[in-house]
Amino acid sequence: MNGHSAIRNPQSAIPITFTLNGKPVSLGVDPAARLLDTLRYQLALTGTKEGCGEGECGACTVYLDGVPVNSCLVPTYQVRGQRVETVESLEPGALEPFERCGATQCGACTPGVVMTASWIREHPELLATHSIRELMAGNLCRCTGYDGIVDSVAEALREPGSGKRDT
Amino acid sequence: MRRREALAKLTGRERYVDDLPLDDFLWGMTVRSPAPRGRVTAIRFGTDIAWPEFVVVDHRDIPGPNVVALIEQDQPVLAAGYVRHVHEPVLLLAHPSREALRRAARSIEVVVAPEPPALDFRAPPGPAEIQYGTDNVLKRLQIVKGDVERALARAAVVVSGTYETGAQEHVYLEPQGMIASFEGAVLVVKGSMQCPYYVLKALQHALAREEALVRVIQTPTGGGFGGKEEFPSHIALHAALLALKSGRPVKLIYDRGEDMAATTKRHPALVRHRTGLGRDGRLLAQDIEVVIDGGAYVTLSPVVLSRAIIHAAGPYACDHVRISGRAMFTNAVPFGAFRGFGAPQSQFAGERHMDVIARTLGMDAVELRRINLLADGQSTATGQVIQDGTDRLAVMERALELSRYREKQRGHAAFNATHATLRRGSGLATFYHGAGFTGGGEVALQSRVRVAGRPDGRIEVLSANIEMGQGTLTVFTELAAARLGVAPEDVTVAEADTARVPNSGPTVASRTTMIVGGLLERAADDLRRRVGLDDTARGAAVQQAIRRWHREHPGEPLVGEAAYERPPGIAWDDTTYRGDAYGAFAWAAYVAEVEVDLRTCATRVIDFVAVQEVGKVLNPTLAKGQVQGGVVQGIGWALMEECKWREGAMANNQLTNYLIPTSDDVPSVRVAFLENPYPHGAGGAKGLGELPIDGPAPAIANAVARATGADPRAIPLTPEKLMELLEIADFGLRIADSAP
Numbered sequence: 001m002n003g004h005s006a007i008r009n010p011q012s013a014i015p016i017t018f019t020l021n022g023k024p025v026s027l028g029v030d031p032a033a034r035l036l037d038t039l040r041y042q043l044a045l046t047g048t049k050e051g052c053g054e055g056e057c058g059a060c061t062v063y064l065d066g067v068p069v070n071s072c073l074v075p076t077y078q079v080r081g082q083r084v085e086t087v088e089s090l091e092p093g094a095l096e097p098f099e100r101c102g103a104t105q106c107g108a109c110t111p112g113v114v115m116t117a118s119w120i121r122e123h124p125e126l127l128a129t130h131s132i133r134e135l136m137a138g139n140l141c142r143c144t145g146y147d148g149i150v151d152s153v154a155e156a157l158r159e160p161g162s163g164k165r166d167t
Numbered sequence: 168m169r170r171r172e173a174l175a176k177l178t179g180r181e182r183y184v185d186d187l188p189l190d191d192f193l194w195g196m197t198v199r200s201p202a203p204r205g206r207v208t209a210i211r212f213g214t215d216i217a218w219p220e221f222v223v224v225d226h227r228d229i230p231g232p233n234v235v236a237l238i239e240q241d242q243p244v245l246a247a248g249y250v251r252h253v254h255e256p257v258l259l260l261a262h263p264s265r266e267a268l269r270r271a272a273r274s275i276e277v278v279v280a281p282e283p284p285a286l287d288f289r290a291p292p293g294p295a296e297i298q299y300g301t302d303n304v305l306k307r308l309q310i311v312k313g314d315v316e317r318a319l320a321r322a323a324v325v326v327s328g329t330y331e332t333g334a335q336e337h338v339y340l341e342p343q344g345m346i347a348s349f350e351g352a353v354l355v356v357k358g359s360m361q362c363p364y365y366v367l368k369a370l371q372h373a374l375a376r377e378e379a380l381v382r383v384i385q386t387p388t389g390g391g392f393g394g395k396e397e398f399p400s401h402i403a404l405h406a407a408l409l410a411l412k413s414g415r416p417v418k419l420i421y422d423r424g425e426d427m428a429a430t431t432k433r434h435p436a437l438v439r440h441r442t443g444l445g446r447d448g449r450l451l452a453q454d455i456e457v458v459i460d461g462g463a464y465v466t467l468s469p470v471v472l473s474r475a476i477i478h479a480a481g482p483y484a485c486d487h488v489r490i491s492g493r494a495m496f497t498n499a500v501p502f503g504a505f506r507g508f509g510a511p512q513s514q515f516a517g518e519r520h521m522d523v524i525a526r527t528l529g530m531d532a533v534e535l536r537r538i539n540l541l542a543d544g545q546s547t548a549t550g551q552v553i554q555d556g557t558d559r560l561a562v563m564e565r566a567l568e569l570s571r572y573r574e575k576q577r578g579h580a581a582f583n584a585t586h587a588t589l590r591r592g593s594g595l596a597t598f599y600h601g602a603g604f605t606g607g608g609e610v611a612l613q614s615r616v617r618v619a620g621r622p623d624g625r626i627e628v629l630s631a632n633i634e635m636g637q638g639t640l641t642v643f644t645e646l647a648a649a650r651l652g653v654a655p656e657d658v659t660v661a662e663a664d665t666a667r668v669p670n671s672g673p674t675v676a677s678r679t680t681m682i683v684g685g686l687l688e689r690a691a692d693d694l695r696r697r698v699g700l701d702d703t704a705r706g707a708a709v710q711q712a713i714r715r716w717h718r719e720h721p722g723e724p725l726v727g728e729a730a731y732e733r734p735p736g737i738a739w740d741d742t743t744y745r746g747d748a749y750g751a752f753a754w755a756a757y758v759a760e761v762e763v764d765l766r767t768c769a770t771r772v773i774d775f776v777a778v779q780e781v782g783k784v785l786n787p788t789l790a791k792g793q794v795q796g797g798v799v800q801g802i803g804w805a806l807m808e809e810c811k812w813r814e815g816a817m818a819n820n821q822l823t824n825y826l827i828p829t830s831d832d833v834p835s836v837r838v839a840f841l842e843n844p845y846p847h848g849a850g851g852a853k854g855l856g857e858l859p860i861d862g863p864a865p866a867i868a869n870a871v872a873r874a875t876g877a878d879p880r881a882i883p884l885t886p887e888k889l890m891e892l893l894e895i896a897d898f899g900l901r902i903a904d905s906a907p
Contacts, residue, residue, distance in 0.1 A: 032266075044188070047178070053422055054821060056822035092174060092177070092178050095174065095177040099169055099173040102170075102792045106176075106389045134830075136831075139830075142337075142800065145799035147795045148792050148795070
């Protein structure tokens, strides 16, 4: 698969099953493998990016049972029986406000940004207690200065369908 | 037009270097020096590693000269028995398993017999620390206009000040990386980079390969900001050496920690001003000294110094100016290109100094700028007569108006008089940025762009200028479409592959839109002429003529080309540093409003207004995004981004302890453009990308001074530093204006 292998020692591989983007997946993983590497190198889902490897930048954001997490901090064996969703699961049509408002420049932070942003869009009740800027503060962007991102989230919240998803 | 590649980026489909499918490859890794200076006396390999599984490369494996070709040929690809900075590459390893590589690299001990390092660029080096020339000066430059000593002697008032700026890490979100492989005899290197032809040149030189046997392809680049200008040549060489030795594809991707520790940063700088003024506040003499830390190799420091001194006097009229610049050798990890390229450092000093002057004279800081801003017909420090028709006062006025500067000043006075713990203030910076290479640089580059007509009538733009988030793909599409009157959907921009695209120069210096875009327009005109049409032909007529040409010339390529020509009336003398330093300057005035919490000494920017004149704005969304991103990077540099040093290397090389602004740390950045089309820029545009990082730091420091009464002379102005300044202010002490 993609010439990569996340399994350093086949003897120690742990067999696990989880749901990835709505489909069941079974595979053997190294006990030390990070979810980020399993997704990228074992399952060839390269949309999820590594920006820092220590949970600071948010570029590797995925949903674990519906909640955004930094996949660089999640050991893969821990997702047994859980639902994992990546940027590849998002509906491209819903990303139109992000295209229009300048939410992406270089694109390296972008998958993580749209994952967090889409989650906010599904939970507009959060805006009663938090600002968009607070909710997006876990996703570092070095290009946009954040206005394009914040404007896009605000626009996306105005679109029909916001808040519909049940997680 | 919307960003061309936006949807690919938003959906995660865009493939960066670490995302490319690759079979049967090895991971590469770099083993580095643990010491800042000394002879390598031994390299000890761990005994518990299965070394026959590993590919190991050292300097003896380099086929050509052991040099990363750049301005000077002084930096080795791999240290050959002697190291000059911590993290200098010594060995390269490759193995199919990244984890095995990490273990192996950790097991290696590079033993260095230490020699005294030079670590403080501000202090004269001790005799044992001299390693470059007789005084560790990498480069000396001077600008002289008029007679500064005489003018200073006659001035009613002389105001002096010393200012310092710290290093800054780029933190492009995609760490650096390269893949090297072979297609037959041709070495193919793909990766994240700003300058494919720099990488090509470096590979050819050190690997002693002819150009036909090397091919460099830029992959979608996740941010650069200058950090991917010269450094990618090193990684490309390292990956290529491992691929040469192993005969297999090699992928060398830095993680964040290695990227922050081993790659370049913004040059730290020390700037001294001695300014002579009339009683009315008119600038009579500017005597400026600029010193930058170059680090352990020359890299791009001479040209960074050049841009720093040319911008040091600010956008003001003054008849007597002397600017002396020095780039110092130290045993620090070499500093390099970073957005602004020296100008942010010297303009921080200049614009902070303007406010210090105003305070000394008891004068209004706006008024001081108003009477000194360059008017058309007046000249800069290099003697470049400005006559572009831009109303620089109007740029400043618009910033004051949008920020409600006067009204807020009154409000701040009332707020500060009554609030127990918060202090507010606004600060202004007026500044400029020259676009394109300095002086004769653009002529020397001999840039070429091609525009091809395809058999189906579609248009393809071929250039070596790359997309790294700043919008090249979109703007080039728009320019070609507008020039030929075709639909943007009928325009493609070729991948920056040196086997296909001409050398249109590096993607740096705010030159891509203004200069390369201008070549693109002329190449499009040339294409039109080649199919027998004049420059008025547009749209369907052009596409029909292209299709007809291909029917008449089956199998032949149809390509229009343009090469750089200096705009008329531009002259520069590199020996005297006199003349027209840049084809055009962009002009700006920024206002920052800050709130300082006296309990924590933390400064928060609560409003930011950025007004600039950048010629014609080609794509408003992209242009605004560039300014907002630059401003926020500038806010980080001003307030929070602090490199901590240990033996000349970054000790806080993590995003956990090197903090960059989050969305919650910054306000919305309010952007306005005044447009005065530049006749020699593409579509009337001037360079824009770097300008916005010049202004935020001085505007913020000036605002903090207003808010608190402190007198900040150095950035980053972290809470710890501001606390020291406020303690000094509390005790009623004046801040000594002495050199460190």
